[in-house]
Amino acid sequence: MNKLIKILHTADVHLDSPLKSLALKDEDLQATVKTATRAAFIKIVNTALFEEVSALLISGDLFDGAERSAKTAAFLTTQLDRLKAAGIPVFYIKGNHDAENPITGEISLPENVHVFDGRGGKHQIENSAVWIHGVSFSGRHAPESLLPKFGAPEPDAINIAMLHTSLAGSQGHDPYAPCSVPELATMGFDYWALGHVHKRQVHSEAPWIVMPGIPQGRDIGEAGPKSATLLTIDEKNIVVSEVPTSVAEFIEVWVGADGIESDDDLRHQIREVLLKTAKELASDAGLIRLSIGGETSRKWQILRDQDSWREVVAELARSTGVIWVERTKFELVTATESATADTSAVTELGRLMDEIQSEPAFASELRASLEAVLAEIPIGRRSRLIPDEAATEDLAHSLSETGATAVIAAMKGASE
């Protein structure tokens, strides 16, 4: 076995799961980033073909639990056929989302795809001493460890094990095939090709325990550029590298407005930050959440004109050709705000508004309005926005606070 063997490892593709971003309102962006999870998967297949890999490993959640269109399956088949034409085998274990998705059972995958079942098994990559072991989820949940289902590693060979697991998991989330890194390390495999956790992490290098992360982030919670993991095997040595896959990435951006004295200054500052972000962008498009914050004497003017500043930010971003804004937030303070006791009537009004907000009667009135209006939001989003009573209260409070600030800003500017 003198030739270098390359293997591409990915997981959590969540095919056809939509991006959740207000930035996608923009038609230009829609043209650039269309069905990003598909584009990311195409990138993975392209990489596999370009690198002439010996296998593609998909460690679960190829499908998304919610998206059940047969077209998704047809797309997948087309892509896997490309690998088949190049003689590249695909090893696939089912994750929790795959198990709940009926499409998984309905499609006939091309014969180059080897799907491990819930009982586990192993398979040798042709003309090599590399063995792939894997165990699929049999249902939506796997509360017990799946490690006992793995057989012993093959002697005198490279052994790669595929597992969809939340590892130790986090509190408040259901455990998915729970196990620990030390447990994995003692199993005798050379590389653990994991899946499930959407953030990339290399847990160990000897043996390799790699969570490749989602290949395409879908909201700001999955920020940053995303990748697949490329293994290069030379004799017994495995070298691991990242292959970029995301076509769009979510980014939090901060624009410092400290000491800003004019609109021009602020525009300049925003432009600088956006250009820098555009320059450093790893994906084809950046969907940003931008915060303008800091200490400036122009706080009230900026807040008063916040709608037009949002437009400015959006336009400046659009002019980069690669950046789109999904939200612009303002976190400004003025230098004198806390220093002196302001005796103006507007300040007094502000104080009165604070007082009123904290009164239980008014607060409950606001909460009632909030619940009534939020009933209009589709249930999925609503339950994420206000998962519990406390969140409802917090939201009502923060909305009334920003609302009050906006009114004050408008009043301060009304006579200009």
Next chain:
Amino acid sequence: MRLQQFSLDLFGHFSSKTFDFGKAEAGRSDFHVIYGPNEAGKTTTMEAFMRLLFGFPHREPYDFMHQRKNLQVSGVLEIDGKQLGLSRLPVRTGSLRDRNETVLPETALQSHLGGLSEQDYRQLLCLDDETIERGGEQIVSSNGDIGRLLFSAAAGVSDLSGVLEQFKSKADGLYRKRASSTEMAKLKKDLAEVERQIKELDVPASTYRKLKHALEVSRSEEETVRTERSTLHKSKATLDTLKSALPILAEIDALEAELAPFSEYPKRLDFNPEELVELLNKQSQLLADEKRLGDDIADFEFKLKNLERQPEHLSLLDELERFDDLRSRHATADLDLEKRRNTLREIHDDMARAASDLQATDGTPTETLVLSPAQINQLEQVRERIRDAKNDVAGQQKEIDGLRARIDDAEELVGQVGANEAPNAVIGPILNRYSVDMLAPRYASAKEALRLAATALADALSGLAFKDQTFDEAPTCPITADDAEELGEHHRASNEMQQKLTIQCDELQLEIDTLKQRIAHLKVTSGIVDDEAAQSATAERDQLWQNHKGSLSETTASTFEDAMHAVDTISETRLGHATELGQLRHEEQRLLELEVRLKFNGDKKAELDNELLEIQTLVTGYAESAGLPGEITPARFAKWVTYLDLVKQAAATFDRLKEERDSTISEANRLIGELRAVLALETEDFETVVAEARKREAEERIASEEQQEAIKGRDTLNAEMKRRQTAMKDLEGKAEAREEEWATLVEDFFGDGLDANCLVHSLEPLRTVRELEVRRVTADRQVTAMEKDQSDFAQEISKLCAKAGLDATLPPLEAFKSLKTLGDTAHAAEDCFTVDSASLTTAREELGLVEDALQKIDQQVSDLATLFPADVPTNTLPELRSAVNEAQSAIEKRENCSKLVSKICTELDVPDIEAARLKLDGASLSDLTASLMTADEDLEAIDQRLETAIETRTAAQKDLSAVTGDADVAALTERKATLEAEIEETALKYLETDFGLRLAEEAIRRYRDSHRSSMMDATEKAFSELTNGTYTRLITRPEGQSEILLALDAAGMAKQAHDMSKGTRFQLYLALRAAAYEQLASQGVCLPFFCDDVFETFDEERTQAACRVMERIGKTGQAIYLTHHRHVVEIAKDVCSSGVVVHEL
């Protein structure tokens, strides 16, 4: 805070424009009118004040005249009664300065602005007509809502309703329950549409499974129908075949009957019948050729017999060809020869001329003067060398002449220097002996040190001077400085104490006197009986009682009674004046106390006086012994003793230095002595003497150096002269040798033919002779060659003429022409003979061929005739053609018949015609037609079934293949997710706006409740004043959650704000602002209030009233009114009783 002075140092079009608002005076209004025409700078002034308070903006519109960096405003602010001088510069940090240009922190100013930002200040305290205008509109748009009115006035938000309305309409645009035109409704509609499209386009997993099943079922159905249809088609084809075979059989029978008479004719023809036609044509053509060839043969035989030939002249042309070159050369020589001979003669003449140029000896042949180029070159080189040698000699001679002149100059210089004989070097050795470079600084420092010490001593001694007494040296003193100082200090302390005691004694005495007076006064004025008088009265009474007790008489009783009454009176008096008595006792006690203290102090003072006297005596004694005349204070004496110590120190220092520097100075003095003797100088000053000595030493050195330099120069030149003279001799020798070499060479080349001295001037004639010789040889060769060519040609031609029998004496060119004509004629006759002989032979051969061909055709005709029966005529070619045509027709019919047989066999699928006849036996056309119609009906039915099956299968296939990997559903799902996010965003935006609005409205209501009483009163007062009493009161009326403002006129009629005239509304707004100013002032924020021509819409009466309102504001704080109306200034002056200050721009 008020503005006292204000200066636009450099701002707008102003430079150093100053306003003085004066100091605030109690009881006087702080109301100022700044008057100036349009564009005079009223607004600029107000803006400049804003800069003073808040600094310059980044982009400054007032930098059109002075550059922004040069702008400056300054002023004096009065804050809490104190003055604060400030200036403001347009720099980023430290823009606020005090009068001393010290940077002040912004807080120095901000702390007096009540937390107002620049914007707040402009909103609240700078009114212009636009603000008033909007304020008036606000009154209408707020529908007289008192909360909004009060708040908008107090906050300076003139468009409060606009702001609230903006939020309301924003909220309404975003979401309204069950409304269809809101953002939310639109998004929901879009979402529903997207969901519909997804439903329409998408194929879920279950549908996908159904589609696959449907396709399989439809495929098997189609297969079955296709099989049935194929069977039906086969049976129909059989019927069709039988029906078409019946007519073919009938045709076969007819053909067989027609062929019966031609059974003996050949079954096939092995040739093409058309060949017979060609054969006929060929036969007639051959017969014509036979005749034409016979005629041609006879013609040629006649021509040959009459031809004349001359073979002997055939070779002449070849011979002439051989001499053609010679002939052309002969012709050329005829033209050129004479010219060439002339040229040769000219060359010979030129050579003779050149020989004479060379002054060659007469009779010398010119050939001997011709030299080769190498020889000429050799002569040239020798001649060049002679010239070089001569040049060298001349150059050397020139150098020698120059050198000789320089030697003369050098000799002269040596003579001069020798005359100025240098003085013997005497100064140098002296200076070296004393090593003056070391001595001079040492001497200078010694002198300086001694001078300083002497000065110090003299200064110290002068410090000792006392009164008229001065000292030249330190006197002896019996006391040390420390002791003298102690004595002095003791004296000072005692003196001080003594003075203090004196003062205390005086004070005590004063107090005692006062007390005594007070006691006396108390006794006199209050009728107090003092203790002494009381005791004596009591003692007298007791005495009288004893007397009475003894006598018990009326008299004693009476006296006793009087005494008793007196004691009672005293007791009563004392009881009645108990307070005064107490005071008296206290004062008396105090008097005693003071008297004791006075005595003690007096004693102490006497002691001190003695002590002071003693000290003074002691000091006077010491001073006298030290030589100081008269009295001296101990303090002054202590100081003098200290000076004395300093004198002693200075004297000691001087002595020590003198001793240390003694050797240096004596050494210097010796040097001065020696140098003065040598230099003959009067002065003894060391620096002067040494400087002069150094000057002389330098002169001595320079003279000696110059002498040496002159001698050295002369010697060098003499040596150079000698060297050059030797070289000259060498060069002259060389020149002679060259000239000898030249003479020898000339003799070698020309013997005595040429003179060497003559030749040396120029070699050019030799080169000319050389060139002429070359040309002569060429010309000579050309003439000889031409003469030879002419004689050769004449000789050859005469030989040929003899051979051909022509006249040999003819000129060669004419003879050549005649010979050529003879040759040409002989060749023409020979060519004619050859052509005619060949044509005759050819014609005879062609005739033989034609005769053979005719014979072959006859043979072919007889061969073909044997194919036909004997009774058919076939002897000639036309007869044969007719028989062949009949045979061909029979052959075609036979072929037709055989084709029909084969067709019928194939169609009926039988081996031969007999089997076919058997198969068709009994079949009729009508039966077959009926069967076919039935078959067609069956086929039509099955075709329809097939069509349906195909449609079903295609549809199923299409449905399944519609499940492609295209991204339409995925894209729609993404759109759906975005729409959902937008809905959420819209809901939150709506809530934020709605909450803000609700909070603001509630807060305004509360603001109204808390400020109503104070502001309403102030507004009412101002409004009544502004309207000159047209409206006397302001009241409110609840309406829903708000309260409406009503104004009552003098007659008690209520009017709502929106029913008032525009001007009145402006006045109401102004009244509200005046009230707001008062409220702000009551909160401790009292700042200059600016109005920029806001009375424009007011009539004269109301302008008067407005001026009074400004005047009232001026009483609370400071009011500044900017106007370009002169009448407003006049009105203000008229109506403001407590004064208005007018400033003109």
